[in-house]
Structure formats: structure tokens, C-alpha cells
Amino acid sequence: MYPDPGCWDRVFTAVFRHPTQHFTFVINPNSGPGPGKFPDAEYTDAIAKLNVYKNVTLIGYVHTAYGTRDLTQVIAEIERYAAWATYSDLDIHVDGIFADEAPGELGEGKIHLGYLKTLHAHTKRAFQELGLQGYFVTNPRKIVPKAFYGYADSIVSYEASFKTMISPDTLFTSSDKQMSAGANIDRQAVLIHSFDGSSREQEELVQMLVKKGVGEVYVTTCGPGKGEGDYSRYSEYWEDFVTEMEKANEAALQDD
Template identity: 45%
Template sequence: MYLLSTLATFFLMLAITASAANKPPTAILIPLYLYPTPGAWDPLYQVITTYPNQPFTVIVNPNSGPGDSQFPDANYIAGVAKLNSFKNVRTIGYVHVSYVARHLADVCADITKYAGWASYKTANIAVSGIFVDEAPSEVGAGNANLIYMENVRGAISKAFAATGKDGFTMTNPGTIADKSFYEYADSIVSYESPLSSYYDPDTLQTSKDTSKSAGTPGSLQSIIVTSFTSSEARERYLLQKVVARDIGHVYFTRDPDYQAFGSDLKILVGEVAKQNGLVNTRKRWGRIDF
């Protein structure tokens, strides 16, 4: 009996270890709102190169959306093409919905334009999906907000299906969202605020309202901490907590407007890669399914 019990415990531990080894790593989320003047994106290229097994999701944003032209300008073409050359990078295009105040037809037009980047002939500037900013967190009267986001997700899926992509969709209410919205998103930014509001990393991503988001997997959530002013040790501690919670995406920055890269970018990527077990290892995740 003792031997059987010991064997059962042994195989259970093997199963737990295998499950932990196969779980998706926490990805680095980069709101890349900095214009790609020569050298401006180099710090990002450097950390992507330094940690080739660490996944990144990069939001490109030419002009609060794709801009007026069919394709972005030459600097953006060069920058996005370089991002797409890395196997550990997923690029997605920025669209805003102004908390559902923006006309749906205008949103869909932006989505279609981003999907159309795949048709550019002389460089690979195709994006894999859409980042929907200023998204609602409440379903609204008669589920109006939820229906709006359902239409947005439908437009993304349709536009990107034509390019052979699944249309990865990340929405950003910047706060805890009703769990109903997860049906229409692959990831939701459940926190976007300065560090001063980040009190409890262990419980932050679960609302006290049990009808709202309780039980929502951490892997479907994203965390953005802006205006980081604390110590490097504090940053590393919080990042360890985020990865331990299996949060899908994370970004910490000392810049309030996503307009600069500092030494904190190296801390962020290095610590997350370390906690993911992707430093000094042969473990590879390959190209994300873009």
C-alpha cells in the first residue's frame, strides 16, 4: 500500500511538473506609440534580440490608428518590417473606440486598413490583429456595450481571415471588465494606471464583484503599469507576482505617455524572461501563431 501511495504521489508530481512546463509564458506587451525616427526603436530591437525565446506583443500606432493612407510611411514600413522579422514578436494595430462613442463604421474602416497592410508588396508589414483602446468595462443598458464589442470582434475576425490570420484581439478598458467581454477578446487589459494605484498584485485582477470577473484566467489578462517611480527591487518583486499569477501580458514603464525607452525596459524583459524560465535555456516557443 505504501509503495502504491508513493508511486501515485510520484506520478502526480510528474504531471504537475509537465503541466507547469507546458503553460504559455507571460508575454511582454509594448505600446509602441513612439515614432520610428532612425534609432528610436533600437532599444526594443536589442531586448528582442537578447531574449529570443521571450514572446512580445507589440502595438503599432501610426496616428491614433492606421492613418489616412493605405499604407504607413517609409519609416513605419521599415520599423514594422524589422519587428516582423523576429520570430518571437507579434505585431498588432492600434484602434480606439472612445468607450463605444466612436461610430462603428469608422472603427471597422481602421480594422480593414490594418488588415490590408498584408497586401504591401515590397516588405512584410502585416499585423496579426488589433489592440482596441478605450474599450468599455460594463456591458451597458440592454447589453449595448457588449453588442458593440461583439461587432468589433466580428469585424476583426472577418478582415483578418482574408489574410490568413486569426485576428488576435486585445481590448483595453484599463480596469476590471465584466467577464462577458472575454467572449470577444483574446486578452483584456485589466489594469492600466500608475504604480501608486498598484496596491495588491495578488488580488488585483479579480473583482470583488463575483458576478463580474471572478474566475477569469490570468492568461487572458494584461497588466500595464505606467509612471513607475519605485526601486528596481520593487519592480522585480511585482513582476515576479505578475508571472506567478500566469498573467498573459505585462508592461512596466517609467514613462507616462509611452514615448521613451529607458533602462527599465531591460529590467522588465530580463525579469519576465527569467521568471518564465527563458534565460540561459534551450527551451523555445517558436513563432507565436500569428
């Protein structure tokens, strides 16, 4: 969603009203950081407003074409995102990278694992040199071999519509012991679009995912876009979703 005047107001409001709920936002000016050294004025103003809050993590979008995109191009974009921290007028830093269309198979000779290992290393170096976390998220949209967790802080194991979602009870299982399955569930992210249930049904879904231990969750009524969710609009239940996530996380902490 481009930050035209007023467009991100519901985001700012949610972050302000729910200080105990952590938010991770993917910043995507132009399928990457855009052509300039820094983003345009609309983005700089909006990012700076989000960076005021301690319960927000911002990560910059890059795509990898499932491990076929030239590594030098992706690395250059990672370094440009990291350099946003050097902007002198406002605090527009992002905390890491969201690598979309990430490979989910090891590849011949583990070439795809090596690809992500390289991106992970460059992300950590580029951001940590500037005192930032270098949070690295990959999005293969599937359960991946456990080896990938050595080179990611979080992995999107599901991104698809609510209708095509397999049984929640088996969403994170795998018959292959070399796959991540539930072993790394706290480092898995789930992005569910085209949700067509009620707000109460969404709450039950959120409670189930949080109770199961999923690290990051997003549910939207919007979608699909080009094969994935339409993230350029607010979900019909955006405010309800944030409240439900906060309640579910608080309940999970009490259970612990």
C-alpha cells in the first residue's frame, strides 16, 4: 500500500492502540527499494512515523525469483535498504529484509541453500555494521527442509487463500523428517488471504495459530492479487485482527 496522505493512518492507529502487540511490516516501494538512494518523501515520512514505536519491526522487500535472480542484484538492494539508516533528516531505517519468492528446495548440490546462505550473510553484515538487527525473512510459501532455518530468522511456510488452506491440524506437519514441520513452528510465518468467514471465525483461526506456536500471523479478507494476497488494501477485519492477535498472544503468555 503506497503511503498517500492518510492511507497508513489505520496502521499508525493500530500500532499506537496496541503497544503490547508486536508488528512486522514489509516495506516495498517498487518491488524493491526503488531507483533512488532513499525512498520518496511519502515513504520517508510514513516510515519515520512507524519508527517512533518500539513495537514495530520494518523489513525491506526484495524478490529472488526462487533462487534464479542474479545474486549481485539482490545484494545491491539489500545494501540500499541498510543504507536508509544513514538518512540524516528522519529516522527511516528498516531492520532487515523480506526475501520473497524464495527457494524452498535445496537444489542440485544444495545450490538454493547456498543462495540463501549468501543473502543471509550479506543481510546480517550490512545491517549489523549499522547497529541494526538484520532480521531476515524468506518466503517460499511452503514447508522447507530444516537446513534453511540456519539461514533465516523466520520463514513463510504458508501464503495462500483461506479456502485452499489445508486442515489447520495438519498445516505444519510433514511426513519427511528432514522437513521443518512443527519443529521450527515459532520461526514460521503464515499469510492467509481471501478470508471469507466472520470476525468470530477469524478470531478462532488466530487463536488456533497462536496456540500452536506460530511465530508470525497475518489474515486478510482481501485477495487474491497476482497469485497471492492483495496487500494494497486493508482487510475488512483489520482492527478486529489486531485485537484478536493481542488477546491470543496475552493468553498464550499466561498459559506459559
